Amino acid sequence: MKVKTSELNGIYVVGLSGKIMGGPESVQFHDAMKQALAGNTKRVIIDLGEVEWMNSSGIGLLVSAYTTLKNAGAEMKLARTTDKIQSLLVITKLNSVFDSHDTVESAVKSFG
Amino acid sequence: MKSLGELERLTDDLIRGAKSGAVDPRASLELEKLTASVASAQELARLRGEIERERQEYAMLEEVSLRLSSAAEVRDVLRAILESLRQVVSYDAAGIFVFNKDLGVIEVDMLAGYQGAQKRRVYSKFQDGVKQGEGIVATVVFNGKPLYVPDVTKDPRYVEVRPTTRSELAVPIFVRDELIGAFNLEADRAEAFTDRDLRILTTFASHAGVALDRARADRQRQHTRRIEEELSLARKIHMGFLPKTMPRFEPYDIGGMNFPSSEVGGDYYDFIRITNDDLGIVMSDVAGHGVAAALLMANFRACIRIEARAHYAIETILTRVNEFLTETNPPDSFVTAVYGVLNRTHHILTYSNAGHNPPLLIRNDQVKQLDVGGPILGFLESASYSVSRIQIEPGDLLIFYTDGVTESRDLSGEEFGVERLAELSRRYASLPAHEMARRISHDVYAFQAPDSTVDDLTLSVVKYD
Numbered sequence: 001m002k003v004k005t006s007e008l009n010g011i012y013v014v015g016l017s018g019k020i021m022g023g024p025e026s027v028q029f030h031d032a033m034k035q036a037l038a039g040n041t042k043r044v045i046i047d048l049g050e051v052e053w054m055n056s057s058g059i060g061l062l063v064s065a066y067t068t069l070k071n072a073g074a075e076m077k078l079a080r081t082t083d084k085i086q087s088l089l090v091i092t093k094l095n096s097v098f099d100s101h102d103t104v105e106s107a108v109k110s111f112g
Numbered sequence: 113m114k115s116l117g118e119l120e121r122l123t124d125d126l127i128r129g130a131k132s133g134a135v136d137p138r139a140s141l142e143l144e145k146l147t148a149s150v151a152s153a154q155e156l157a158r159l160r161g162e163i164e165r166e167r168q169e170y171a172m173l174e175e176v177s178l179r180l181s182s183a184a185e186v187r188d189v190l191r192a193i194l195e196s197l198r199q200v201v202s203y204d205a206a207g208i209f210v211f212n213k214d215l216g217v218i219e220v221d222m223l224a225g226y227q228g229a230q231k232r233r234v235y236s237k238f239q240d241g242v243k244q245g246e247g248i249v250a251t252v253v254f255n256g257k258p259l260y261v262p263d264v265t266k267d268p269r270y271v272e273v274r275p276t277t278r279s280e281l282a283v284p285i286f287v288r289d290e291l292i293g294a295f296n297l298e299a300d301r302a303e304a305f306t307d308r309d310l311r312i313l314t315t316f317a318s319h320a321g322v323a324l325d326r327a328r329a330d331r332q333r334q335h336t337r338r339i340e341e342e343l344s345l346a347r348k349i350h351m352g353f354l355p356k357t358m359p360r361f362e363p364y365d366i367g368g369m370n371f372p373s374s375e376v377g378g379d380y381y382d383f384i385r386i387t388n389d390d391l392g393i394v395m396s397d398v399a400g401h402g403v404a405a406a407l408l409m410a411n412f413r414a415c416i417r418i419e420a421r422a423h424y425a426i427e428t429i430l431t432r433v434n435e436f437l438t439e440t441n442p443p444d445s446f447v448t449a450v451y452g453v454l455n456r457t458h459h460i461l462t463y464s465n466a467g468h469n470p471p472l473l474i475r476n477d478q479v480k481q482l483d484v485g486g487p488i489l490g491f492l493e494s495a496s497y498s499v500s501r502i503q504i505e506p507g508d509l510l511i512f513y514t515d516g517v518t519e520s521r522d523l524s525g526e527e528f529g530v531e532r533l534a535e536l537s538r539r540y541a542s543l544p545a546h547e548m549a550r551r552i553s554h555d556v557y558a559f560q561a562p563d564s565t566v567d568d569l570t571l572s573v574v575k576y577d
Contacts, residue, residue: 022399022444053525055567056448056515060399063491064444092448092467093487 003028005035011043011108012036013079017050022057033065042074045107049080059088062098079107168200186327190222190320197316198224201309203297205274207234208285208320210293211253217241218253218293221324225298226274233273247271248280252294258283258310262303278302281309285317287325295320346406347372350380353413358546359383361391361456367546368512368572369553378405379514379568380413384420389457392420395468395512395572396449404445411440412447412489426451426464430486430497434466437490446490450482450512459504459576464497469518472534473502474509474541479534510574511537516567517552523561532559537573545573 004015014032036044046062048054062078069076078100081089089095101107175196194206205225212219218238223231242250251269252259261280264270270280281304282296295317299305350372358366361383370379378398386392394416398405415436419429430451437447450471452463465471465485473480484500504510511533520528536555540548549571556569 026444055519056397056399059488060444060446063399063446063488064442067443067491091469091483093485094467094491097487097492 001025001029003032005032008045008104008108010041011045011111012039012041013045013047013104015047015050017052019052020054020058020061022055022060026061029061029065030068033068037069037072037074043111044069044074044076045079045104046076047079047104048082048085049104051082051085054082054085054088056088056092058085059092059094063094066098075111077101077107077110079104165200186323186330187222189323191224193316193320193323194222194224197297197312201297201312202299202304204300205277205298207249207296208293208324209238209249209253209296210285210324211291218250221293230273237271237273248282249294249296252282252284252296253291256284256286256291258314260305260310262305274298276300279304281305281313283310283314283317285321285324287321292321292324342403346403349406349410353380353382353409355381355383359385359391361454363577364391364454364456365545365575365577366572367544367549368570369546369549370568370570371516371553371557373516373566373568378409379516379570380409381512381570381572382413382417384417386420386453389455391454391456393452393454393463393512393572393574394449395471395514395570396447397468397514397516397568397570399444399446399448404442408437408441408445408447408490412437412449416449416451420451426453426462426499427497430464430466430489431495434486434489434495434497435493438493441490446488448488450485452482454504454574461502461504461510462499463502464499466497469513469515471513472509472511472530472537473504474511474534474537475505475507479530481530504576506576508576509537509541512572512574514568514570516569517556517571519567520556520560520569522559528556528559541575545575548573548575 001020002017004017006013006015014029014036016029033044044065046065051058066076076098078098080103081100086095086100089098089100099107099110101110190208194208197203197206203225206223207220207226208222210219210221211217220235220238223234226234237247246269248259248261248267248270259282261267261270264272264277264280277298278301280296280298282294284291285293285295295313297305297309297313354370355368358368366383368381370381372379380394380396380398382392382394384392384394396409396412398409398412412433415433416429419432423429423432430449446467448466448468450463450465450468452461452471454461463471463482463484465483467485467488470481470483473482482500482502484498486497487495513533518528518530518533522528533552536552537548540551543551553569553571560566
């Protein structure tokens with residue numbers, strides 16, 4: 001898993017790529033979340049377009065990010081969820097909890 | 113400049129020559145040069161003393177090597193190194209430092225000659241993390257070259273800990289060409305160290321390297337052993353939670369199995385007898401592996417077993433389990449579960465699916481995925497769970513499983529998937545439930561790429577014969 005962060009119109013974009021399976025490498029992801037909150041960001045987009053594969057531990061990452069951000073009064077949206085991730089979101093019934101968008105741009109717009 | 117050994121040989125030659133009366137003219141010439149440079153007999157005695165010290169130095173090194181080869185604690189070895197070194201090089205303070213690559217910090221392994229408060233200052237300075245060009249030790253750790261500062265007041269890199277220190281000498285510590293730390297000496301007078309001191313310190317540093325390397329290997333071994341013990345305990349706990357025998361629940365035939373991954377898995381399945389005619393069926397997966405997952409599983413198991421017997425309504429059971437887990441769970445862990453109750457007089461399965469891979473109901477050519485329910489457990493404080501009731505007919509097959517089955521991947525990365533699972537279930541439908549579960553698991557393992565990340569694999573089969 002690789003984590004790339006950038007900023008777009010005051011929105012923190014965290015791009016994930018590779019295989020997302022939780023475990024020790026998730027530290028990078030949690031660091032990115034901490035960094036977002038340290039910068040006082042209230043809007044975060046997780047860009048999943050480059051994710052090769054994800055399992056339920058990967059869902060664990062999204063779940064913990066959602067909780068961390070929500071507790072800090074910030075909002076998280078998903079962008080470019082792949083078919084595999086979409087099917088995991090359907091199984092876990094998180095598709096109604098997480099706001100997913102086809103493109104990063106539409107996720108940005110949805111923040112209003 | 114001539115080496116001490118050469119001078120010693122020369123004097124020996126001259127003494128021999130003087131005794132026999134035959135003086136080698138070359139030696140005589142050398143003697144003139146020697147007398148010019150050495151000037152006095154005292155100087156010769158000093159040279160002899162030097163030679164004696166060199167012998168001592170070697171004896172000392174031998175002693176250090178000997179102590180190293182015994183299975184002493186690393187601290188004892190390092191202490192011995194500092195003590196032995198003191199007999200051949202005079203210093204007022206010394207330290208052995210190791211660079212921790214994982215944390216990116218320099219750690220203090222052994223100090224000598226620093227008073228209490230000074231010692232604490234050394235530790236705290238390094239704990240805060242040092243930057244390049246800050247301190248003599250750090251400079252050596254970063255560039256791997258020895259550094260001699262004859263007058264610390266004139267070197268901007270010097271960081272004061274002992275106010276009396278005037279000169280400092282530090283050398284890198286290498287283990288098999290890898291730079292692992294630094295060995296430093298401080299003296300209370302300027303220009304205290306010589307080339308010879310540098311050479312000796314370098315030799316002692318390589319001995320320290322051997323000791324540190326061995327300690328590192330020991331620590332690694334202990335760490336691995338501890339983890340293995342912990343995992344084996346967690347594995348025992350996990351196995352203890354799984355059903356040891358399948359319930360008899362005629363006319364239903366029930367089989368199930370769990371193959372934990374090499375780590376400790378988080379799959380849990382169970383059958384809970386509620387009344388004589390009602391059997392609770394649980395299939396669940398805890399996100400994550402290892403001890404944390406085993407503990408969460410223990411929590412979930414206790415909770416669902418209590419709630420399943422205390423309440424009739426499945427939505428109430430799952431809502432309460434979710435509330436409990438959300439309160440107690442760390443944020444990145446959760447449980448996916450299906451809980452259903454099968455009634456054998458009316459042949460009705462009532463179930464709710466909390467974010468788990470949907471069980472399959474196979475009826476002839478039809479496959480129905482049981483996906484009515486709500487979100488994963490332990491994540492959202494106020495989640496609600498819908499319940500579905502299904503009439504079960506003779507010949508029906510119910511397949512409960514975890515993602516270890518459907519997400520197993522072959523060499524090309526293709527997943528085993530729900531369709532393959534349904535197809536195999538139909539193929540083995542004439543076999544007893546337990547045998548069906550065994551055959552399907554076997555096929556999943558055969559499908560899986562040999563080096564793929566292996567998850568737990570759990571499967572239970574309920575047949576209405």
